Amino acid sequence: MPAIVQGARVVCSGARLNPDEDELPNNLHPGTSVNGSMSSSLVEARGLTKYFDELVAVDGIDFDVAEGEAFGFLGPNGAGKSSTMRMIGAVSPVTAGTLAVLGMDPAVDGPKIRARLGVVPQEDNLDQELSVYENLLIYGRYFGLSKNVIDERAAELLQFAQLEDRRDSPVEPLSGGMKRRLTIARGLINQPDLLLLDEPTTGLDPQARHLLWDRLYRLKQQGVTLIITTHYMDEAEQLCDRLVIMDKGNIAAEGAPRDLIERYSTREVLELRFPVGTQAVNAARLDGIAKKTEVLPDRVLLYTDDADFAHTKVLEVGLIPESTVSRRSTLEDVFLRLTGRSLVD
Amino acid sequence: MAGNPDAAGTVDLVSSTLAARAVPAPVLAGGGAVRMLERNYLVYRRIWPVIISGFFEPIFYLFSIGIGIGALVGDVTIANGELVDYTAFVAPALLAASAMNGAVFESTFNIFFKLKYGKVYDAILSTPMKTRDIAIGEIAWSLGRGLIYASAFILVMAAMGLIESPWGILALPATLLIGFAFAACGMAATTFMNSWQDFDLVNLIVLPLFLFSATFYPLSVYPDIFQTLTQLSPLYHGVQLIRSFTLGTLSIDLFGHIAFLVAMGGVGSYITSRRLEKLLLS
Structure with a gap:
């Protein structure tokens, strides 16, 4: 694990760096802002709105996600969590309002934003025609990483996901928990600044959930910024520093889990x-x-x-x-x- | 690894500079389509017998119809009044038809699976890749596959003495053009499909194209009205193109055939790219 830990720390410190500016020192402390005018929010939404034809999925919400934070969207099915996640992931156009991800506009810089995101979708979409290792390999290639870099990272990530002995297995026979861990490993291949997890443990048995929580907790410890949607309360309490409760496209409440409990219960x-x-x-x-x-x-x-x-x-x-x-x-x-x-x- | 070594070298360099800062090297300056080819290469290197099977289809037709029926028919009179051996007449049409079949199969069944069931493209679009990269990469893959079959078939034709003109070498790029036109339109059509039943429609279109595009006999055997109809068939233009090259009967009409197929491929590519955006980036 040490290499990943190190990698992730560097990623974290590099979060404000503009990838186009070269020759910047690599040991900047996360607190040192390279660009003073830039806010420390990795995601900033104001009046964020999403319509699907007549259906209002997200109804003008405001939120900020700070660097290094584990931020949660909690809500029943259909509350607008996944729609919000897809907009942050720069794969779903914003209907109205403003959204800045890593300081950029998803409508303009979608590919640039996605280059620095890790995405774990609600439904596993691993490449069924490839093996475990090949999934990591080709995903790294989509990010333009060289095979050497990918091989190095894949070895660490397979260890992290406890899939080392399944390296050359096809994806299909893996258990739900294994697939989920592989999807997370895949999302980390580009050492993202921000990891988006859409209902990461839905459908997993308790053992698999706890193992996954452990892995996510480790990432959090390493300083990776996490955005998680869930409808499991225990998951939100376990993982999130701060969360918003969404209902019918709106934010019903916002705060740290303990604060919310004190405030509303x-x-x-x-x-x-x-x-x-x-x-x-x-x-x-x-x-x-x-x-x-x-x-x-x-x-x-x-x-x-x-x-x-x-x-x-x-x-x-x-x-x-x-x-x-x-x-x-x-x-x-x-x-x-x-x-x-x-x-x- | 498939893909061009230069691009890979550049990526290496970039990623090692960036790796120092641990910021991923973004694939921002194109090259995405090549990654799509790499992905397909990874898949097919394990199931390569599937690829070989595609080679036999036109060969079987050539032996059964070209040689078998050819023995009964003898010679046919083509448009410019020349007499041509039937096998030499039908072989280029079979080449064109197999370019069409290969492209349609690859761009409908395979793409539909990846689009609707495998969710392969959803995963790809979470990376810096764009829908255009997917469209171009998939069409290029289908062309590459077609190129292998066409080369093999042209070699067989040459060995059997069925290529009567040095222009015959242009039959190879011509099959690519046919493949492009049909792959682009096939993929565009696939983006509108909802279930496997919709593929019956594909057969309903492809089979008559195969049979009625002046494939097995000259256009002149039809009454005028059917001649006009036939000229609307994209495969007809492909057949005429390849046949003119292998028989060496060049004419100004060739530009018309080429323009038809280029336009078809262009429109198909455009629709595909737009539709993928609508389907995947909503």
Whole structure:
């Protein structure tokens, strides 16, 4: 791993460098701005809008992604996350508003931007007609890298993706997790300044998810800027320094995961399950115990800063739930509060 | 590695300078189409027997129709009144037809798979590559493949004494032109297809072109109305072009045939590039 670590650090420091300017020293500290007037945002969106014919996919959103940050788009299906990602990836024209990626306009400098991005799409689009190694090779060639450089990087990346023993295997028989790791490795072949991950762990089993999180966490440690979309709350909490919650093309909230939980939920949640059909009746007797009470078809949620204390109060009222769960508030609570509980599609 | 050594050398240089700063060397100044060829080379170097199979199709036709039917027919009278051995008459048409078939197959079935199922182009467009690189690269690949078949077939024709003029050497670039015209239009058509059923339409177009483009008999056997119709067939222009070269019957008409095929290829390429943008960069 050391070589990748080193490479990625350099990439990070090189992020502000204009590739056309030669002879710049390679040991610039990330904090040293070469071009003072340039902001440190790798991505800057103002009023970013995307229409597909009449359908509004993204409805005028503002956000900034800073260098070295892991930034998340969290939202239900159809919230506009992938459309936003494709616009950042310079493969989908912006309908209205402004978008700057790495200080450039995707409409003008698409290929220049893409040269410095790593993209991991929602659907694996590995080249099925090529082997694992060949996928890395040809992808590097698309970036104009020489075979020597690619071979060197491919060896490291296969190790990083734990696919060394599958180097010459065709892509098709690989497991979902392996394909995903290969797609990530492929996205790193050009040592990108910015890695875009669209629902990186959707459809993977828990082991594969945790392995992937570990790999992404390592990249983050190395200073690679990550933009991740997900609808998994635990993933967002694990990986993102900062995130926006999207709903119906808009940004519903923005902040660090813990901040959002503090702002939109309570510290803890007490879940009470009563016999079927009696949730509402029982909830009515719990007035005043929690900051907020929510009645679901199968249970009652009490939002409180001290779940154990609330539990004691519940017992004092004389109610004995069938089961009780006392837990920390999660991003899921925030998410459901902001985007609602009804099914999206 | 396929591709020209000069370009590779330049890339090496650039990437080593940039590698010091660890900024990827962007392929900004063209050369993208060559990468597309490299990709196809990687795929086909493992399944090369598929490529060889394409060589046999026109040879089989030549032996069955050219030699078999030729023995019954004897000589045919061509436009300028000359008598020509039937085998020598039909062989250039088979060459033109196989250039068409190869280009159409490569640019429809193979492209459709990569476009709709393999998502190969989506992945490629996440890199500095452009839709134009894909269109040019894929068409060039299909031409390269056609070139191999055409060369082999022309050698067989020469060995059998079916090339009656030194102009016959121009049959080779002529097959490339036919390949270009059909590959470009085939690929353009593919971008409009939604399912494998749509390929029945391809056969519905290609088969009559093959049979009715003055392939097996001179245009003069038709009544006037069918002669005019035949002249609308792109393969007719390809057949006339190659036949004129191998028989040495040059005329001013050749420029018309060439113009027709160039225009067809140009329009096809343009539509392909635009459609890929619409499909992949939305």
